[in-house]
Amino acid sequence: MSFRGLRAFREKKQAKSLVVVPASSGSVNDDTPSDLPPPPPEKPGFRYDLPASMELKVVPGKGRAIFSTVSSKPGSALFFHRPRVVILSTPNIPRYCSYCCAELVTKRCSACRTVWYCDLACQKWDWALHQSECECLKRVRTLSSDQENPSIPPDAVRCLARISFAKVKYGLNSGTAKELDSLHSLKGALSQSAQTSHAQLAHALVQYLGAEAPTDLKKYGICSAGDLVDLISKFSTNTHTLTTPNLTQIGLAVSPALSLFNHSCEPNAVLVFPGSPRGDKSSPSMQLVCIRDINPGDEIVISYVDTTLPYDRRRAQLKDAYGFDCVCPLCQRSENQLHVDPRAATYCPARCGGIAFLPTPDKPYVECTTCKKRAPTEAEAIGDALRIGQEALDKVTALQDSDPAYAAKIAANIISLLTSAGMTNGSHPLLGLLRSHHYLLTTSLPLSEDHQKLLDDTIRTAVRVLQGLLEVLPFGHPIRAVHFSELGMLCATDETASNIPGRSQPTNEKVFPPTGAARLQLAINYLIEARKELLIAFGIKMEGGDVGKKVRETLIQLEAEMGIWKEGVKTAWKEQVADHPKR
Numbered sequence: 001m002s003f004r005g006l007r008a009f010r011e012k013k014q015a016k017s018l019v020v021v022p023a024s025s026g027s028v029n030d031d032t033p034s035d036l037p038p039p040p041p042e043k044p045g046f047r048y049d050l051p052a053s054m055e056l057k058v059v060p061g062k063g064r065a066i067f068s069t070v071s072s073k074p075g076s077a078l079f080f081h082r083p084r085v086v087i088l089s090t091p092n093i094p095r096y097c098s099y100c101c102a103e104l105v106t107k108r109c110s111a112c113r114t115v116w117y118c119d120l121a122c123q124k125w126d127w128a129l130h131q132s133e134c135e136c137l138k139r140v141r142t143l144s145s146d147q148e149n150p151s152i153p154p155d156a157v158r159c160l161a162r163i164s165f166a167k168v169k170y171g172l173n174s175g176t177a178k179e180l181d182s183l184h185s186l187k188g189a190l191s192q193s194a195q196t197s198h199a200q201l202a203h204a205l206v207q208y209l210g211a212e213a214p215t216d217l218k219k220y221g222i223c224s225a226g227d228l229v230d231l232i233s234k235f236s237t238n239t240h241t242l243t244t245p246n247l248t249q250i251g252l253a254v255s256p257a258l259s260l261f262n263h264s265c266e267p268n269a270v271l272v273f274p275g276s277p278r279g280d281k282s283s284p285s286m287q288l289v290c291i292r293d294i295n296p297g298d299e300i301v302i303s304y305v306d307t308t309l310p311y312d313r314r315r316a317q318l319k320d321a322y323g324f325d326c327v328c329p330l331c332q333r334s335e336n337q338l339h340v341d342p343r344a345a346t347y348c349p350a351r352c353g354g355i356a357f358l359p360t361p362d363k364p365y366v367e368c369t370t371c372k373k374r375a376p377t378e379a380e381a382i383g384d385a386l387r388i389g390q391e392a393l394d395k396v397t398a399l400q401d402s403d404p405a406y407a408a409k410i411a412a413n414i415i416s417l418l419t420s421a422g423m424t425n426g427s428h429p430l431l432g433l434l435r436s437h438h439y440l441l442t443t444s445l446p447l448s449e450d451h452q453k454l455l456d457d458t459i460r461t462a463v464r465v466l467q468g469l470l471e472v473l474p475f476g477h478p479i480r481a482v483h484f485s486e487l488g489m490l491c492a493t494d495e496t497a498s499n500i501p502g503r504s505q506p507t508n509e510k511v512f513p514p515t516g517a518a519r520l521q522l523a524i525n526y527l528i529e530a531r532k533e534l535l536i537a538f539g540i541k542m543e544g545g546d547v548g549k550k551v552r553e554t555l556i557q558l559e560a561e562m563g564i565w566k567e568g569v570k571t572a573w574k575e576q577v578a579d580h581p582k583r
């Protein structure tokens, strides 16, 4: 049986982290866009582009908030928007188009020899902002000790520069500039660590812009040190993570209109980049999608942090980066211990399927909230496991690109430690370690010698990640939806020759994942679930985004394969009967 198409798809995806930077010679099409037509004109006036179904209000004690004037069901697209500025993180510059963020690049700017585009059209549209950026990047190259591989400033610095270029390009009194200036600033309410990092950013930005005297910054509307701090503060609290349609994080996006939505750890909407329709040459589109029922008058809220994290970590991140104490329903339930949050829980000691609060020094036992079975546990031991788990997760995250084999080893060891301590798959830091381990196994698949064993290990880890995600995220959450599709694709990946039809092998129902037709059926089941969730996560109108469309195509292909498989088994069976006629 052949799943060549699927394998190619998976390999392309897996190869992402191994992509080699294209050489600067011959096949590369370098172009200077100096004589290209100007970009589209800027619309006059300042507006937020909000749809009629939304209302901007100022709530006393809370500030700006967006309310819905209509009812919306999960999967409905609430707001389609193109960010004002997008920037790729440094390792992604040679991999993605700097304008539309598509993955196939063919052209590099011949002047700075740094940014890449998928074609001339993208290069042309991007020139409006890249023109000034190009000068900065050329200067970085000239000043670098290694001119072939200069160290490009981080995405935050390049993003701030692009915001400044946009203001100059359209004029300091233009709608774009006013919209960017309208971003909320935390200046004055910053933590010490934020203040230090902002000072470093300010220094790097001034250097990147090539400003030698404070007056050089006037053209960007920066007339004092206070203005500079303000710009950086606005930037820090108002950027969104730029992702591919399958949620790979590739850079930063700035959209003042989308920054108006407030935070909740239990959001009723999500921001995604579902992918653009074919041939649509534009900056990537952001889509706000409803994932929980919204009624007229409800505030539309998104999450600023990873909602798989437990109460204390979410709150610490929100306080540090955004300066507020979250009072969302999930945080309130956790604070008042009204329910066991699976993000911080252990399984029932009697394995009834229920979960229990983590033990504390006051309550040094685990009591199942379902069957009420109580087991004494050293609160200290659980505390140690959590601390070791967190240290391991930090280490794995830091090492996953530089030393993936070592990172995978740490992850595997600490996962078994936390599992034997009774932690739930959805609990932190176990879920984080499982997700990292899954990523590391997936990226090592094309390199492995014992492919079949590693593939099966990867599927088993992916299933545990899924169990964890199902515990902590609602139906139709993008992370859940994309993970379902990844698991389905993994199960659909080619097995080794021993599993081809006609060559029967002993079947053991207890072995997971199964082989042959059962595995193919498993892939189909996961992909059917993936499709249902993707239609919510990325919007029904968008057909579940690029991932949703891919899953649909794969399902059609797999169902055809399933038919061939059944035919193959029938033929093999007939041949076997013919070879060994009944005695």
Ligand SMILES: [Zn+2]
Pocket (backbone or CB within 6 Å): 097, 098, 099, 100, 101, 102, 117, 118, 119, 122
């Ligand atoms: Zn492009």
Ligand SMILES: [Zn+2]
Pocket (backbone or CB within 6 Å): 109, 110, 111, 112, 113, 114, 115, 130, 133, 134, 135, 137
């Ligand atoms: Zn350039």
Ligand SMILES: [Zn+2]
Pocket (backbone or CB within 6 Å): 264, 265, 266, 314, 326, 327, 328, 329, 330, 331, 332
């Ligand atoms: Zn909260």
Ligand SMILES: [Zn+2]
Pocket (backbone or CB within 6 Å): 348, 349, 350, 351, 352, 353, 354, 355, 368, 369, 370, 371, 372, 373
């Ligand atoms: Zn129980």
